[in-house]
Amino acid sequence: MNPNPDNKRRTLLRAASVGGLGAVLAGAAPPALAKPRVRWRMGMAWTRSAPGYTTPVVALADFLDKATGGAFQIEVFGAGDLVPAMQTFDAVLDGTLDCGHGYASYWSGKSIAMNLVMSMPFGTTAQEKNAWLQYGGGQALADKVYERLGAKFFPLGNCGVQPMGWFRKEINSIDDFKGLKFRVSGLPGEVLRECGVAVVGMPLGEVLQAMQSGAVDACELTGPYIDTTLGIQRIAKNYYFPGWHEPEGQFDLFINLDAWNKLSPEYKELVRVGAYYANGVMLNELVAKNGKAFEDLRTQHGVVARLLPDDVLKRMHEITNELLAGAYERDPLARELRDSLRAFLGTAAPYSEYSELLFMQTRASLAGRPRPGA
Amino acid sequence: MNPNPDNKRRTLLRAASVGGLGAVLAGAAPPALAKPRVRWRMGMAWTRSAPGYTTPVVALADFLDKATGGAFQIEVFGAGDLVPAMQTFDAVLDGTLDCGHGYASYWSGKSIAMNLVMSMPFGTTAQEKNAWLQYGGGQALADKVYERLGAKFFPLGNCGVQPMGWFRKEINSIDDFKGLKFRVSGLPGEVLRECGVAVVGMPLGEVLQAMQSGAVDACELTGPYIDTTLGIQRIAKNYYFPGWHEPEGQFDLFINLDAWNKLSPEYKELVRVGAYYANGVMLNELVAKNGKAFEDLRTQHGVVARLLPDDVLKRMHEITNELLAGAYERDPLARELRDSLRAFLGTAAPYSEYSELLFMQTRASLAGRPRPGA
Numbered sequence: 007m008n009p010n011p012d013n014k015r016r017t018l019l020r021a022a023s024v025g026g027l028g029a030v031l032a033g034a035a036p037p038a039l040a041k042p043r044v045r046w047r048m049g050m051a052w053t054r055s056a057p058g059y060t061t062p063v064v065a066l067a068d069f070l071d072k073a074t075g076g077a078f079q080i081e082v083f084g085a086g087d088l089v090p091a092m093q094t095f096d097a098v099l100d101g102t103l104d105c106g107h108g109y110a111s112y113w114s115g116k117s118i119a120m121n122l123v124m125s126m127p128f129g130t131t132a133q134e135k136n137a138w139l140q141y142g143g144g145q146a147l148a149d150k151v152y153e154r155l156g157a158k159f160f161p162l163g164n165c166g167v168q169p170m171g172w173f174r175k176e177i178n179s180i181d182d183f184k185g186l187k188f189r190v191s192g193l194p195g196e197v198l199r200e201c202g203v204a205v206v207g208m209p210l211g212e213v214l215q216a217m218q219s220g221a222v223d224a225c226e227l228t229g230p231y232i233d234t235t236l237g238i239q240r241i242a243k244n245y246y247f248p249g250w251h252e253p254e255g256q257f258d259l260f261i262n263l264d265a266w267n268k269l270s271p272e273y274k275e276l277v278r279v280g281a282y283y284a285n286g287v288m289l290n291e292l293v294a295k296n297g298k299a300f301e302d303l304r305t306q307h308g309v310v311a312r313l314l315p316d317d318v319l320k321r322m323h324e325i326t327n328e329l330l331a332g333a334y335e336r337d338p339l340a341r342e343l344r345d346s347l348r349a350f351l352g353t354a355a356p357y358s359e360y361s362e363l364l365f366m367q368t369r370a371s372l373a374g375r376p377r378p379g380a
Numbered sequence: 381m382n383p384n385p386d387n388k389r390r391t392l393l394r395a396a397s398v399g400g401l402g403a404v405l406a407g408a409a410p411p412a413l414a415k416p417r418v419r420w421r422m423g424m425a426w427t428r429s430a431p432g433y434t435t436p437v438v439a440l441a442d443f444l445d446k447a448t449g450g451a452f453q454i455e456v457f458g459a460g461d462l463v464p465a466m467q468t469f470d471a472v473l474d475g476t477l478d479c480g481h482g483y484a485s486y487w488s489g490k491s492i493a494m495n496l497v498m499s500m501p502f503g504t505t506a507q508e509k510n511a512w513l514q515y516g517g518g519q520a521l522a523d524k525v526y527e528r529l530g531a532k533f534f535p536l537g538n539c540g541v542q543p544m545g546w547f548r549k550e551i552n553s554i555d556d557f558k559g560l561k562f563r564v565s566g567l568p569g570e571v572l573r574e575c576g577v578a579v580v581g582m583p584l585g586e587v588l589q590a591m592q593s594g595a596v597d598a599c600e601l602t603g604p605y606i607d608t609t610l611g612i613q614r615i616a617k618n619y620y621f622p623g624w625h626e627p628e629g630q631f632d633l634f635i636n637l638d639a640w641n642k643l644s645p646e647y648k649e650l651v652r653v654g655a656y657y658a659n660g661v662m663l664n665e666l667v668a669k670n671g672k673a674f675e676d677l678r679t680q681h682g683v684v685a686r687l688l689p690d691d692v693l694k695r696m697h698e699i700t701n702e703l704l705a706g707a708y709e710r711d712p713l714a715r716e717l718r719d720s721l722r723a724f725l726g727t728a729a730p731y732s733e734y735s736e737l738l739f740m741q742t743r744a745s746l747a748g749r750p751r752p753g754a
Binding site for chain 2: 072074075128131136139140141167230247248249275280297300350352353354355356359363364365368372
């Protein structure tokens with residue numbers, strides 16, 4: 007057997023093309039001609055200028071472009087360019103787009119299991135979620151949710167712990183939530199509704215005006231860096247923690263199943279690895295930028311970082327468990343996700359307390375930093 | 381200008397090869413001939429069967445293989461297969477190997493800055509380190525350390541917070557460290573030496589026997605999953621936290637600069653993204669497996685998870701700062717890394733306390749779990 011048939015073929019080809027093309031082909035660079043040309047149209051559930059949200063999309067598209075010498079390119083469209091933000095998933099299913107980028111809970115109208123793909127309240131951190139996706143059966147479970155609808159799923163960005171949000175007034179008891187008009191979605195919205203909140207859903211781009219006009223009293227956003235770029239600190243000054251409701255936030259890549267199935271095994275591997283890589287890039291950017299933004303909010307914009315009272319957190323925890331034992335118990339896929347996440351956390355969370363939590367406590371204490379909220 | 385010269389070339393080539401090769405070239409699959417064939421020999425500082433440590437190597441090698449249809453392959457050698465563990469870096473520099481996989485502090489004899497590439501005591505968590513590498517100038521700084529020696533650096537695995545280690549006897553005060561024979565390396569070893577510890581360096585594979593024979597009294601390893609596979613729980617029962625000394629542990633990919641420079645831009649991008657991807661895969665595996673292993677150690681093997689006394693941690697913190705103001709101040713590259721990591725942590729760490737730490741505290745408290753060490 008010829009141990010190196012590729013080289014032989016190349017040699018023959020070069021010999022056969024000694025005419026006008028010889029000079030081109032003799033170059034050291036690999037001839038791009040061997041790579042199948044793919045042009046995908048991707049829709050995003052935000053504008054093309056949205057800071058942070060677009061980072062994993064750019065990271066994936068750049069990677070595919072560079073790794074294939076330009077053969078595999080993704081043309082990216084923002085919300086409203088081709089379809090409105092909330093129609094991105096449908097546009098992928100019907101083939102208007104080849105793939106899309108969103109926030110998993112945006113599609114919970116199709117399956118409430120999407121809310122758990124996005125984040126389980128009091129559930130996994132981003133680091134635990136990544137572990138669950140790759141080593142806890144998470145990728146396969148998310149695939150079940152998406153493939154049933156006609157899409158292939160990959161994680162494409164995580165924003166880490168989201169602050170509980172921005173409030174014009176202070177929260178001193180569970181009663182302060184009654185009648186509050188709060189911009190929030192997904193399962194956290196269901197929990198807050200049980201506390202008497204008037205849940206308002208709206209795209210990110212409309213939140214600032216709604217807070218200004220009083221159409222909403224409070225809003226859950228993403229984190230210090232992205233929130234600051236919106237200008238929310240000019241309107242609300244109470245920034246509440248902890249982010250019990252979305253201890254991580256999973257952005258999703260959803261690919262039309264036909265488009266996915268048409269890819270060569272090589273390209274499938276590029277998309278899979280590129281998506282997991284870009285998933286990390288988003289968190290890396292936010293972890294690097296949130297700290298300075300948080301400092302600036304507190305020192306230059308009069309924002310006060312506050313903690314939710316313990317009894318409020320206790321009540322949110324009770325309601326979360328009730329909902330997970332209710333509608334999420336009755337939906338077979340949601341139940342499977344809930345049980346898988348809980349089983350994973352059963353051993354992972356106690357160890358995170360000895361590893362990450364204990365270390366961060368020690369570091370803060372020795373640096374003389376006050377406890378959060380103090 | 382021809383907007384698509386590649387397609388024109390392909391057409392001409394097919395026309396020119398209608399003979400014996402025509403059938404091969406006309407197939408739908410991309411002809412592999414266009415991908416330059418690369419065969420790299422990689423050496424590892426551990427055996428080919430080392431659990432966890434080899435995970436990112438396999439993830440990277442599999443990815444390169446699949447993404448190039450077998451054109452880019454890495455042949456992996458374990459410690460001792462071609463060169464001993466601690467000669468892996470030299471073997472890459474002299475071209476015996478194309479690349480290697482190790483633990484950055486293993487090479488601190490060449491540059492003490494390597495110790496900070498690996499982990500700074502009381503420094504970054506894995507999540508913060510990843511952010512620093514990609515958005516805090518870390519990749520460029522690590523490149524400076526490695527390229528000066530003749531190698532290209534990429535992160536290739538992180539084990540997260542390492543427990544302080546396994547002790548046969550309890551630690552009740554700083555005096556209990558005096559005369560203790562402790563297997564540890566790098567900057568943590570320098571700190572412990574100042575406490576009167578007899579620092580012993582040895583490869584992972586020799587630790588169990590050294591603990592059995594009494595050649596060492598205590599050892600720092602990796603984490604519950606990997607430690608358990610070594611069988612250390614049969615010999616020592618005191619497992620100490622927090623991991624102040626290595627709040628993350630950076631495994632490194634070092635590539636012979638000539639081998640790196642010979643790669644096409646496409647292959648460079650595959651290696652870069654593949655390494656960052658595989659860097660995450662290692663942590664994902666450990667986060668997924670450490671929890672169960674930790675539970676089993678405590679419930680089935682009589683291991684007690686203990687906390688270092690506060691005054692011990694305070695002293696370790698003081699010594700760390702003294703060393704960072706001493707030898708690490710005098711080494712220009714080490715100083716640059718130290719300053720960069722500190723500047724990054726200056727804003728990132730306080731926010732991690734409001735985001736990850738506060739959330740994990742809340743989750744533990746509401747689940748009714750006792751505080752670590754209680």
